[in-house]
Amino acid sequence: MSTYDTPVAGTTSTAVLEQIRRRSPDRRRRILFTGATIVTMDPALGVLDDADLLVEGDTIAAVGHGMDVAEAIVVDARHTILCPGFVDTHRHAWQAQLRRIMPDVDDLTGYVAATLAGYATVYRPQDMYVGTRLAALTAIDSGITCMLDFSHNSRSREHSDAAIQALLDTGIRGVHASMGPHFGDWDRQWPGDLTRLKKQYFSSSDQLLTLRLAALATNEIAGPALAYGTDLARIANDLGIGVSIDAVFGASSSQAVLDWQRDGLLGPDVTLIHSTGLTGHAWQAIGDTGTTVSLAPTSEAQIGLETAVPAIEEALAAGIRPGLSIDVEVALASDMFTQMRALHAIQRMRAVNAAYNTGRQPSRISTYDVLDFATLQGARTNGLHNVTGSLVAGKKADLLVIQAEDLNTMPLNDPVGTIVLGSDPRNITAVLIDGQPRKWNSHVLDVDLPTLRGHVHDSRDHVLKSTISSTSK
Numbered sequence: 001m002s003t004y005d006t007p008v009a010g011t012t013s014t015a016v017l018e019q020i021r022r023r024s025p026d027r028r029r030r031i032l033f034t035g036a037t038i039v040t041m042d043p044a045l046g047v048l049d050d051a052d053l054l055v056e057g058d059t060i061a062a063v064g065h066g067m068d069v070a071e072a073i074v075v076d077a078r079h080t081i082l083c084p085g086f087v088d089t090h091r092h093a094w095q096a097q098l099r100r101i102m103p104d105v106d107d108l109t110g111y112v113a114a115t116l117a118g119y120a121t122v123y124r125p126q127d128m129y130v131g132t133r134l135a136a137l138t139a140i141d142s143g144i145t146c147m148l149d150f151s152h153n154s155r156s157r158e159h160s161d162a163a164i165q166a167l168l169d170t171g172i173r174g175v176h177a178s179m180g181p182h183f184g185d186w187d188r189q190w191p192g193d194l195t196r197l198k199k200q201y202f203s204s205s206d207q208l209l210t211l212r213l214a215a216l217a218t219n220e221i222a223g224p225a226l227a228y229g230t231d232l233a234r235i236a237n238d239l240g241i242g243v244s245i246d247a248v249f250g251a252s253s254s255q256a257v258l259d260w261q262r263d264g265l266l267g268p269d270v271t272l273i274h275s276t277g278l279t280g281h282a283w284q285a286i287g288d289t290g291t292t293v294s295l296a297p298t299s300e301a302q303i304g305l306e307t308a309v310p311a312i313e314e315a316l317a318a319g320i321r322p323g324l325s326i327d328v329e330v331a332l333a334s335d336m337f338t339q340m341r342a343l344h345a346i347q348r349m350r351a352v353n354a355a356y357n358t359g360r361q362p363s364r365i366s367t368y369d370v371l372d373f374a375t376l377q378g379a380r381t382n383g384l385h386n387v388t389g390s391l392v393a394g395k396k397a398d399l400l401v402i403q404a405e406d407l408n409t410m411p412l413n414d415p416v417g418t419i420v421l422g423s424d425p426r427n428i429t430a431v432l433i434d435g436q437p438r439k440w441n442s443h444v445l446d447v448d449l450p451t452l453r454g455h456v457h458d459s460r461d462h463v464l465k466s467t468i469s470s471t472s473k
């Protein structure tokens with residue numbers, strides 16, 4: 001006889017979904033997941049076997065064993081792992097209809113020329129909408145419940161509106177990080193329009209979407225208007241929003257980091273993206289100020305940003321536990337599993353390689369570390385540490401149900417190892433964001449795929465055709 005008891009077919013059944021949705025307007029609506037392996041990512045709680053998790057309204061009400069809860073919709077979660085939703089700390093979502101258009105791009109210059117100086121310049125508001133929505137839906141499908149959209153093609157107010165509306169329409173926990181475009185004609189409404197955006201879309205402190213200011217590290221790519229400094233820092237400060245800074249690498253960014261430190265412009269509300277090839281002094285400044293860091297492991301290694309080596313050793317040495325990010329789908333994979341595995345392999349390779357034939361004992365990151373970066377540290381990096389990133393009472397219910405007895409995950413021997421090294425989006429059968437089911441029975445909800453496909457193709461075709469005709473003028 002096997003000790004394995006067959007999971008109930010109704011783990012994430014349609015009948016349960018209907019019950020949840022029927023009762024969802026009720027803020028006290030309760031969902032009780034029972035019998036799961038719960039990877040809380042909370043340092044105190046750890047991993048719980050055969051445990052229960054109670055969602056009440058949009059919030060995690062309790063995590064523990066043998067709960068007896070009145071009036072709850074029960075989800076039999078045996079043979080699954082419950083895990084916090086992944087947090088993407090930087091993606092240029094508007095580009096999703098151009099995904100994998102340059103899978104072997106040579107370098108950053110090639111990417112900038114084709115995308116930011118080319119395709120971006122012909123984007124209409126509806127193209128912003130289509131790309132951003134597609135990216136967000138794909139994120140949800142692959143278990144990313146919180147995504148920072150580094151939206152750096154805000155050519156007009158309408159472009160910003162469209163990008164925000166796309167996040168709203170998917171139900172993702174979105175962070176709209178707004179920046180003007182690098183090249184071409186645009187309305188120059190940014191950064192002034194941030195005041196309107198804040199008022200119109202981000203007035204509540206308890207809502208799914210948050211706003212950040214996005215900027216570049218230096219004037220090297222697109223001139224001084226987009227470069228972070230005292231002017232942009234004042235705007236962010238006046239609005240009470242965080243700042244995410246892209247293209248942080250090399251000698252010029254190292255100098256910029258020291259200048260920001262001198263001017264008091266660093267801190268926990270500021271995120272430095274990539275951070276490859278920075279000097280020791282720059283890392284010291286980042287560590288001393290508690291500035292957050294977003295690594296995009298495949299972006300750095302595959303496109304080749306500065307040293308091309310993800311700066312995980314440097315970040316940890318400076319006392320920074322980074323968040324992870326996807327960056328550009330035009331050349332890279334869309335999901336967080338890829339980022340966790342790439343970083344896990346790269347850091348361990350670096351550590352062992354540096355110690356090879358020296359007798360030194362390399363310090364290596366673990367699967368738990370990269371899962372921490374992909375969840376709790378990502379939430380901290382996005383300024384949402386108290387909201388999401390771990391499964392503890394009081395946080396919003398952003399969680400994944402991962403099948404632990406599928407063909408590629410059975411048998412469950414180590415839950416964290418199974419998530420990081422063994423799982424992929426197909427094993428995520430359910431995704432809750434803010435207590436609402438967004439993926440159920442392995443399908444992203446509320447998506448009409450044929451209609452979406454039509455919009456994506458139309459937008460992609462428009463962008464390609466218009467780019468060709470505008471560059472041949």
Ligand SMILES: [Zn+2]
Pocket residue numbers: 090092150246247273327328
């Ligand atoms: Zn980027």
